Amino acid sequence: MIENYIKAGKIVKEVRNLALKEITNGMKVLDLVNLIEGEIINRGAFPAFPCNISINDVTAHYTSPPKDESIIDGGDLVKIDLGAHVEGFIADSAVSVSVEGESDSSENKNHYNTQFQEELIETANEALNTAISTIRAGVEVGKIGEEVEKTIHLQELKPVANLTGHSMDQWILHSGISIPNIKENNPHKLEEGDVLAIEPFVTDGVGLVSDMKDVYIYRFLRNRPLRMVQARKLLETIKTEYKILPFAQRWLEGDEKTAKSNMAMRQLISSRAVYPYHVLRENSGARVAQAEHTVIVEPEGCLVITE
Numbered sequence: 001m002i003e004n005y006i007k008a009g010k011i012v013k014e015v016r017n018l019a020l021k022e023i024t025n026g027m028k029v030l031d032l033v034n035l036i037e038g039e040i041i042n043r044g045a046f047p048a049f050p051c052n053i054s055i056n057d058v059t060a061h062y063t064s065p066p067k068d069e070s071i072i073d074g075g076d077l078v079k080i081d082l083g084a085h086v087e088g089f090i091a092d093s094a095v096s097v098s099v100e101g102e103s104d105s106s107e108n109k110n111h112y113n114t115q116f117q118e119e120l121i122e123t124a125n126e127a128l129n130t131a132i133s134t135i136r137a138g139v140e141v142g143k144i145g146e147e148v149e150k151t152i153h154l155q156e157l158k159p160v161a162n163l164t165g166h167s168m169d170q171w172i173l174h175s176g177i178s179i180p181n182i183k184e185n186n187p188h189k190l191e192e193g194d195v196l197a198i199e200p201f202v203t204d205g206v207g208l209v210s211d212m213k214d215v216y217i218y219r220f221l222r223n224r225p226l227r228m229v230q231a232r233k234l235l236e237t238i239k240t241e242y243k244i245l246p247f248a249q250r251w252l253e254g255d256e257k258t259a260k261s262n263m264a265m266r267q268l269i270s271s272r273a274v275y276p277y278h279v280l281r282e283n284s285g286a287r288v289a290q291a292e293h294t295v296i297v298e299p300e301g302c303l304v305i306t307e
Contacts, residue, residue, distance in 0.1 A: 001089060001170075002296070005195065008084045008091035009294060009305025011043045016082060016093055016306075025074035025101030029053045030064040032072070032080075040084045048083030048090040049173060050217050050248035055079075059160065059201060059209045059288045060280045065216045066250040074101030077117045079290040081199075085245070088171040092197040093306035094292035096121045120157065120202050120289035127151040127159070127181075127200035128291040135295055135302040137192040145180030148200045152181075158207035160288060163280070165198045168294070171243050194297040205286025211278035218265075219246045224273040230264040235273050246277065 019036050033051040040047050050063035055076050064070065072078060081094035098117035130151045131144050152159045165179030180186065181200050190196075220239055226232045238247060249265060268274040282288050295302040 004086040004089035005091065005294075005296065005305055008045055008048075008086045008089055009093075011040060011045045011084045011086075012082060012091040012093045012294075012306050014043065015039045015084070016080065016095055019080050019082070020095060020097060023072060023078065023080070023097060023099060025072065025099055027072045028068070029055075029070040029072060030068040033064050036080070036082050040082070043084075045084035045086050048085040048092065049246035050251070052081035052094075053078060054081070054279075054288075054290075056287045057205075057282045057285045058212075058279060059282050059290075060163065061217055061277045062214075062279045063216050063248050064250060065248075066253050068250075072099055074099055075114070077120065077287045077289060079288070081290065081292065083173070085171075088243075090168045090173060090195075091294045091306050092168065092173070092199075092292060093294060094199055094290045096124060096289040096291065116204075117287065117289070119155065120204070120287065121291075123152055123155045123157055124200055124202040124289040124291040127202065128198060128293060131179075131198045131200065132293065132295060132302060132304060135190065135196070135198070135297060137190055137297055137299045139190050140186065141177065141179060141188045141190065142184050142186035144198070145186070146183035148180075149182045152200065152202055157202050157204055160201035160203060160209055160282070161207050162209060163199075163201050165196060165292070168195045168197060171245060173245060190297045192297055192299055195294065196297065196302075197292060197294050199290060199292035201288050201290050203282055203286045203288045205282045205284035205288075208283045209280040210283055212281050214279040215276040216250075216279070217246050217248055217277040218269075218274045219277070220244050221273055221275050224271040226267060226271060226273065228264055228267055231267040234264050235268055238274065
C-alpha cells in the first residue's frame with residue numbers, strides 16, 4: 001500500500017513541476033489538462049480526478065469540457081490541481097502560478113499585478129507548510145485549521161472558509177474527514193496512517209465560494225432505474241472505467257459504446273446516479289491562490305508524498 005502511495009506522489013510531483021514549466025500566455029486550457037493527464041498515464045498511473053485548471057476568481061472544479069476554447073492569459077492567477085492513483089491509492093496536489101506575459105484583458109491590466117498575486121501564492125504555500133508542521137497522530141483536526149487561518153491573517157488576507165482539505169482512502173477521494181482552513185471546534189484526532197490532502201485557499205475577497213451553473217466533473221453515486229438505453233450504457237461504462245473516482249465528460253468522448261448526448265448525462269444527474277461537481281467561484285470576484293500536498297500521518301509528524 002505505502003509503495004503505491006509513494007509512487008503516485010512521485011508521479012504527481014513530476015507532472016506538477018512539468019506543468020509549471022509548460023504553462024504559457026495564450027495556451028489553451030484543454031492543451032494543459034491533456035498534457036497533465038497524459039503525462040500521469042505515461043508515468044504508470046491514472047488520473048485520480050480530472051485535472052482542475054481554475055483561473056482567477058474561479059476557485060475549484062474547472063476542467064475543460066469537450067472542445068474547450070478557453071485560453072490562459074498573461075496576468076492570470078492559475079491554480080493547477082492534479083491527482084494520480086496507483087491501484088486506487090491516491091496522491092493529490094495543487095500549485096498556483098501567476099502567468100507571465102502581456103494581457104489582452106482589461107481586468108488583468110487594471111486590477112491585479114504580479115507582485116500582489118505572488119503574495120497570494122506565497123501565503124498559500126506558507127499556510128500549507130504551517131499546516132503540515134502541525135500534523136501528527138493525536139492532533140485535533142480543528143487545530144490544523146486554526147494554524148492555517150492564523151498564518152493567512154498575519155498577511156492581512158483571508159482563507160476560503162467553506163473549502164477544506166480531506167482524507168483519502170483506496171478509490172475514495174473524499175473519505176470522511178474534512179481538514180478546515182479556519183479555526184473551528186473539531187475535536188476529531190488524527191490517527192497514524194491517515195492519508196490527508198491539505199489545501200489552503202487564500203484570497204483578498206470575502207473568503208467564501210458558491211456554485212456556478214457550469215458542471216464538467218462528475219462521480220458515480222449508485223445504480224438507478226433508467227429509462228434511456230443510452231443512459232444505462234453510459235452508467236455502466238462510468239462504473240467500469242472510473243469506479244467512484246471523479247471523471248470528466250470529455251473522457252467519454254470517442255467511446256462508441258457510451259452515449260455522448262447531454263440528454264443521457266442529464267438523466268444520470270436527475271436520477272442521482274451520478275454526482276455533479278459545480279465549478280466554484282469566489283463570491284466577491286476576488287482572485288484565489290491554492291497550495292496542496294498529500295501527507296500520511298505518523299506518530300511524530302507526517303510523510304509528505306507529493307513534495
